[in-house]
Amino acid sequence: MVGKALKELPQDQIQLATKFCCFKPNGYGQIKVKGTPEFARECCEASLKRLDVDYIDLYYQHCIHSTYFNHIPIEELGIGIVAYSPPGRGFFGGKAVVESLPAESILATHPRFNGENLEKNKLIYSHFSNLTAKLACTPPQLALAWLLHHGDNIIPIPGTTKVKNLENSIDSLAKKLTEDNLKEICDAVPIDEVAGHRNYIEMQYVDIDVNHSEGSTKGQFDSGSDSNHNIYTPQVSDEHKPKMGQQFLSLDEAREFYNAYAKEAGFSVRINSSKRSRDNSEILRKEYVCSKEGITSTRVNSKRKRRRGLTREGCNAKFTVVKSKSGGYVVKQFVEGHTHSLTSPQRAHLLRSHCSEAKKSLSQQLSTVNIHEVQTRGIQSIGCIERDIYNHERNLCREMRGHDEELLYEHFLSEQEKNASFIYDIKKDEEDRITHCFWADAKSRLAYNSFGDVVVFDTTNDTNRYGMVFATFIGVNNHCQSVIFGCSFLSDESTESFMWSFEQFKKSMSGSPPKVIITDQNPAMTKAITHTFPNTVHRYCIWHILNKFSEKLNEVVYRNHYNDFKQCIWDSYSKEEFELKWMEAIGRSMLHDNTWLQSVYEMRAKWVPVFVNHVFSAGMTNSQRVETFHGFFKRYVSKRNSLVDFIICFNRVIAHQRHEELIADHVDINEKPKLKLPHEMENRMAEIYTHEIFYEFQDEFWESFFYNVELATESGSCVYKVYRRNKSGCRGREIVYEKESDYATCNCKKFKSEGIPCRHLLAYFVKMGTSFLPQKYILNRWTKTAKYERVVDDLGIEINYFSDNSFISRRTRLFQLASNVIESVAFSDKDSKIVEEGLSDLLRRFKKDKAITSCGSINDRNSTKEQVYNEPPAVLAEECGERLKDGKEKACDPTKEKGRQCNGCGKVEHDHDKRNCPTLKNRSSVDANEDSNLLDLNNGISPQ
Incomplete structure (x- = not known):
């Protein structure tokens, strides 16, 4: 479009400028930086072709590799440097930059403007600002004057959108600096004391190979894989970077220094080789390499069942020290560039060579992660007897009694002070007693932005001593792991309570409702969802319904006919087929009058797969995921917990889950999945999908090669029959390709419901000669980059997990x-x-x-709370709602007080059933004696 517009304008009146350097490999994923000569020519030629022009007046390169800094004569070649900092993206744009930076500003996401870095850099700004008073100018004017002093080829970016500020910037042209002024500026802004990088910490450079001879490069960019052609240079401060000739007193000091550098850079270290003296008395040389050095063995281990990725990528980064004459060790070789992306600081502790530091820290925080005293060498190591601990806990519970609601409120206030993105709300009755509360932290809100398309809502009891219902909003992330979006305490399971919880959830997520919500068959939930989320697809949990067959059918009917219903539900290809099979199953089982079967049949549009699989559900066809979470969660809590106790336990569970997510992210970056086929599609999807999703895609892709694809009909749309080769009785599938929209669909609807292409679609793509999976069939929520997006709430304030609170x-x-x-x-x-x-x-x-x-005592606190809250009223679980437990749930309930009835004698007692009933044992002894006497009489022997 720009090229067409240029054709209509006089060329001599146009200055054409464009730029290059930042790109996304294959058009997806993280933004990277590349500035090789070959890439510059490639981008320039592409721009000339797109614009349909013969020349470009100004060609602008975003970033330059540090290797070029001292080797390019920019003045002789007429090359200018655009300085986007210090005024454009630095601290010298004015006082507001460091004192009242808007939360939505892009600067707030940069390392120099976050946390401790911001506090340190404020001191530098104040020193610089003091100079401006002496020189009678503003900080932006002095910064621009300093830049302009360095030559006419320096082009600063003022970084303003206001005319007044632009005029002030122009006045800097008249400001001339003396040598004394320059020295004062350098003293006020020492470069070594500036905290934080000017760019994003995780920005990666894809540039020349600094280890090759001068003038050589690594070659053209390979769109299939960047492991052999791109160099990633760590962004590490100079004082932490190894230097040639650097001296160390010992090998341990050298190893610790390089390992510390590796942790900041984002890679792991291992020893590659050593050389000893002839008498083997001392080490003369030792080489440390990146853990990704070398190539993984291709030998197949038939015993290995767990899928493991490839960790070796032929990385050339290394650090070599040799024995010096002084007795220490000196750096002989240092190769800085890596052939792979680097791990972020948040995941560096997961790298093998840095795990030891994490273990040291772990020993200092045993109590916060619920480590038992036996793991700290027993009660005696604590400094008191066991009874002292129990007495202290008893006294603490007594002291907290009557103050639980205050502590809960103060906890929420404290969390919000730590991070403004933490959100909560509390509802109370006329007696100021808590009846409802809702909370969601920044991590949950960020997760909802990426994975909130499908939500499972469920409730559970017996988590606190007040009997309040614990309700959770749960989803699934790009690793198929459960993630918490928000939680509620409710006084009951009424429609009004659910509506309040849903409204708070919607408000916390910037008013954005989920596309699909899955619940059990609770009428109150259904009514509340219809009112609060009118445009959300509501589905019932199929797992709950199938689980009730054993309760609603008698034992004989269940054993003889359950498989008929199960096959009808799961194996029907169409709605009509389901209707027919259901009627046949009803007829064979003679259950025409079963009211429960009639009720679930009437609501089949909310739970039967063939009726709902046209709607994306992220693979969560039921809420069993939530039941599993609650089962895991209840290992940490009991019905004797106070609300604060519950929150503490809950945070431990969430921390555990989020650590598992962090590990999965780490594996995605540091391991490459093993491929089964030499096909470009599989290779590319291994780079795009997370490991968990890729392995499912890989299984489907492998199976696709066992299918035939045949054209059945062709008109406005093409219909293809897909069937498995050499397998009799296998029903085929049908693929419809719409020519106008260039879109193919399969009637198995796996892609629509799960977001992963089915084997039938993949067989069609292979048949059509497609090398890469089209973008429209790649859901961003399943990719490695699904979470890398800036999120703002309904007020325009950015939701940030890493708060600026230090x-x-x-x-x-x-x-x-x-x-x-x-x-x-x-x-x-x-x-x-x-x-x-x-x-x-x-x-x-x-x-x-x-x-x-x-x-101090809780009663002696000077509470700063603005609200008055009293403890919640006790709630009876039986009166909480309309959800009924089935027989299996009741039988497995460990909290019931009455015990169970013995089927032998009929008594109801704890630890008493038919297996250990004393009445049955005595009866068995009598029966055995009678049988023995009868046998003796038959044999002609008189009993004694």
């Missing part, structure tokens, strides 16, 4: 420092005593400065 980062840093100190002195009595005395002195000093509130 409490968490400060606490983590102190734990790590304490862990390192303890590890260093643990084996020395003298050093340990010094540390103990020092910590004791610090603790005494802090006690004088500030009272430790955690040791």
Whole structure:
């Protein structure tokens, strides 16, 4: 379109400028930076062709690899440098940049404007601002004047949208700086003290191979795989980067330095080779390499059943030290570039060479992760007897009684202070007693933005001593793992309670309702969903319905006919086929008058697969996922918990789940799935999909090669028959290709319901000679990059999991420092005593400065709450709602108080059933004696 517009304008009046460098490999995934000469020519030629012009006046490259900095004579070649910082994206754009930066500003996402980095950089800004008063100018004017002083080829970006600010920027042209002024500026802004990168931490550079001879490059960009052609340079501060000739006192010091560098860079280290002296007395040379060095063996292990990815990618990064004459070790070789993407700082602790540091930190936080005392070498290691612990817990519960609701409210306030994206709401009755509450943290809200298309809503009881119903909104992420979107406490399971919970959920998610919601057959839920989410598809849980067959049918009918109903439900290809099979199953079982079967049949449009599989459900056809979560969750809680106890346990469960998600993200980056076929489609999808989704795609793709595809009819749309070769009795599928929309669908509807192409569609694509799966068949929610998106709420404020509050980062840093100190002195009595005395002195000093509130009584607190809340009224679980437990649930219920009835004697007692009934045992003994006497009489023997 731009090219066509240019044709209508006079060429001598147009200055044509365009740019290159940032790109997405294959058009998807993370933005990367590449500036090789070949890539520049390739992009320039593409621009000339698209614009249909003979030349470009200004060609602009975004980023330059540091290798070029000292080798390109830019002034001689007439090359200019566009300085987007310091004013454009730096701290010198004005006082508002560091004091009142809007939350929605793009700067808020950059490392220099976050957390501790922001606090450190504010000091530099204040030093720089003091100079502006002396030189009678503003900070932006002084920054621009400093840039312009360095040459006419420096083109600064003022970074303003207001005319007034632009005029002030133009005034900087008249500002001339002396050598003394330049020195004062350099002293005020020391480059080594600037905290944080100017770009995103995870931005990766795909550039030249710095290890090749000067002038050579790694070659053209390979669209299929970048493991052999692209170089990723870590963004690490200079003081942490190894340098040629750098000296170390020992090998341990060299290893620790390189491992620390690797952790900041985002890769793992291992030893590759060593060389010893002839008498084997000392190490003369040692080489450390990236853990992805080398190539994974292709040998097949028939015993290995777990799918494991490939971790070796032929990476050339290495660090070699040799013995020096002084007795230490010196850096002989340092290869910086990697042939693979690097791990983010949040996942660096999962890398093997950095795990030891995590284990050290873990020992300092046993109580917060619920480690039992036996794992800390017993109760005696704590410094008290077991009875002391029980007494303390009893006294603490007594002290908390009557204050539970206050602590819950203060907990929510505290979470919101730590992160403004934490959201909650509490509803109370006329006596100020809590009846409902809802909460969702930033991580949950971010997850909903990516995976909130399908939500499972369910409730559970026996999680707190008030009998309040615990309700959860759960989804599935791109690793097929459960994720929590939000939670509620409800006083009952009425329509009004569900409507309140749904409204709070919708409000917390910026008013965006889910596309599909799955629940059990609770009439109150159904009514509330119809009112609150009128445009949301509501489905019933098929797992609950199938589970009730054993309860609603007698034992003989269930054993003889359940498979008929099951086959009817799962194996019907069409609605008409389901109707026919259902009537046949009813006829064979003689259950025409069964009211429960009639009721589930009437609502078949909400749960039978053939009626609902045209709607995307992310593979969650039922709420059994939630039942599994609740089963796992109840290992942590009991009906004796207070609300605060519950929240603490709940946070532990959530932390466990999110750590599993972090591990899955880490595996996706650091391992490549093994391919089964030499096909471009499989290779590309291994790069796009997460491992869990790719393996499902891989199974379907493998199966597709066993199918034949034949054209049946052709008109406005083409109909193809797809059937499995050499398998009799296998029913075929039908694919319809619409020529106008260029879209193919299969009547199995796997892609529509699960978002993963079925084997029939893949067989069609292979038949048509398609090398890559079309983009329209790739759902972003199943890709590795599904979560990398900026999210704002309904007020336009960005939802950020990594809050700018420094409490968490400060606490983590102190734990790590304490862990390192303890590890260093643990084996020395003298050093340990010094540390103990020092910590004791610090603790005494802090006690004088500030009272430790955690040791005070709850009643003595100076509460800062603005609301008054009383404890919730007790709720009877039987009166909570209309959901009935089936026989199996009742039999497995560990919380019932009455015990169970013995089928032998009829008594109802705990730990008493037919297997250990004393009445039956006595009766068996009598029967055995009678049988023995009868046998003796038959044999002519008189009983004694």
